[in-house]
Amino acid sequence: MTTLKPGDAFPEDVIFQHIPWTPEGSDFSSCGIPTNYNASKEWADKKVVLFSVPGAFTPTCSVNHVPGYIQNLPKLREKGVDIVAVLAFNDAFVMSAWGKVNGVEDKILFLSDPDAKFSQSIGWADSASGRTGRYAIVIDHGKIGYAKIETKKGVVENSGAEAVLASL
Numbered sequence: 001m002t003t004l005k006p007g008d009a010f011p012e013d014v015i016f017q018h019i020p021w022t023p024e025g026s027d028f029s030s031c032g033i034p035t036n037y038n039a040s041k042e043w044a045d046k047k048v049v050l051f052s053v054p055g056a057f058t059p060t061c062s063v064n065h066v067p068g069y070i071q072n073l074p075k076l077r078e079k080g081v082d083i084v085a086v087l088a089f090n091d092a093f094v095m096s097a098w099g100k101v102n103g104v105e106d107k108i109l110f111l112s113d114p115d116a117k118f119s120q121s122i123g124w125a126d127s128a129s130g131r132t133g134r135y136a137i138v139i140d141h142g143k144i145g146y147a148k149i150e151t152k153k154g155v156v157e158n159s160g161a162e163a164v165l166a167s168l
Contacts, residue, residue: 003123004147010139011121014039016087017112019096021105034092037111039085044142046082051136051159052119054126056090056098056110060154065134066102068161073107076161079168085109089116089131124149135159138167 004010016039019032039050051069053061069076069084076084085108088095092112099110116132119125124133136159138146146167148158157163 004137004144006144006146008144008147010040010043010142010144011118012040014118016118017092017095017114018109019092021096021099031093032096034112037109039111043083043139046139047080047141048083048085048139049076049081049136049164050085050087050139051161051164052087052113052124052132053134054088054129054131056088056094057101060134060156061088062098064156065160066098068156069108070102070104072161072165075165076168079165081168083109085111087111087113087118087132089113089119089125136164138164 016037017034018037019034053065055061066086069086073084090112091114095110095112099108113119113132116125116130119132124135125131126133133149134156135149136146137144146164148163150157150159
């Protein structure tokens, strides 16, 4: 268990679950099929903002965390960010539905960290609940440029879009 810090390499073999957005799958009655998303491979040559939340559809996550990234997506793109992804311990079906509710189509990836495996591997899972912690990581061509976790429950400061933008 190693906490990521600037200058570290993004770990190898990081695989999340994901239901890719498609126009034909945008209907709420359509679930799609979960696939593995090899983040280590997909992000090796890209600039990525990964932010993690304790749970989809929860008040702080839905009202204070995700909207900041949706609103700041153009600014993140201006800073050279290729991919913005949100991560939670929820299954891929719930994450897909949360993406649909937020109307982001394929502009933000809604990824599942089953059993908070990745978050536990970096020491940023909540040991009491087993959920992913609230954090943000910037990965720039395989290297960590920014990595901060929230230390107060229900607070979005270090992991919010504004903090990440300031670090870019």
